[in-house]
Amino acid sequence: MTAAQADLQAEFLEMREGLRIDRPEVADGAALWRIAKDSGTLDLNSSYSYLLWCRDFAGTSVVTRDVSDGRPVGFVTAYLRPDRPRTLLVWQVAVDATHRGRGLAARMLDALTARATAEHGVTGIETTITPGNTASERLFTSYARRHGADVEREVLFETGQFPDGSHDPEVLYRIGPLSL
Template identity: 75%
Template sequence: MTAAPADLLIDHPTVADGAALWRMAKESGKLDLNSSYSYLLWCRDFAGTSAVARGADGEPVGFLTGYLRPGRPETLLVWQVAVDAAQRGRGLAARLLDGVTARVMAEHGVTSVETTITPGNTASERLFTSFAARHGAAVEREVLFDREQFPDGPHDPEVLYRIGPLHHPSH
């Protein structure tokens, strides 16, 4: 667990947090909502590469889900980041991203971060470009999945942001 804004705590998610993560994703209005089952599974299987921010009552008020890419285990792929509406504007998403990245750098030797962002999602674009600037890392962008690749109707393209190389603090 690490410190966040004074009244928040950054922690690993547990299965008991899955429903709250699903609700935050749903209420974000920006994220693709996955099945509730997937959030429960994520909290079980990828807790080590994910985080929740907890309020004073211990309930999640923000989360970041991520995983190490199987073919590129030095890369953390950030899947989703959401912050409860009442907590926005406090830098919580950046703290979640910095905290998870520092953890997986220390534990797994991660040297790059990837995420996908749909065009026009300025909050996510700012979050990840400012992360790169804070860490002195380059940002490469390319379309990962184009709109016609999605089988379930209209979907904006997903642009891959590749951020790195990241350097361990001791280097």
């Protein structure tokens, strides 16, 4: 880890708003499920999947906790792509309604990628966004600008590929190379 990466990590772990960015724990799974459910935009996975995510992918995910009670108020779930281990695929980003509009999603994403770069040599990220999800489009394009990275977009999954047929297409955003 470079000194700059250590400074970036330290800057984002403790925040002046009484929040702390941390690794998720299994006990956080229920709160992540609730935050995702209440978001109104995310595809809600089973509660079981959030428990597994907090167990198996804690090293490549973050939660933001209220320091006063330890309760999660936001999260980013991600994993390293098996066929591209230097690429972090960001699965979901969500912030509790009471903490939205403060730049928390961007700070979590920055903190996570700083850690993933230091620990795993990550050089780029990927995510998928459905057309019209303006908040996610802004989050990831501004992330790319902050990190001096290019953004490539292409449809990853068409509507017809989803078995229920009612899902919008998922557009893959490839962001990199990162300069952290």
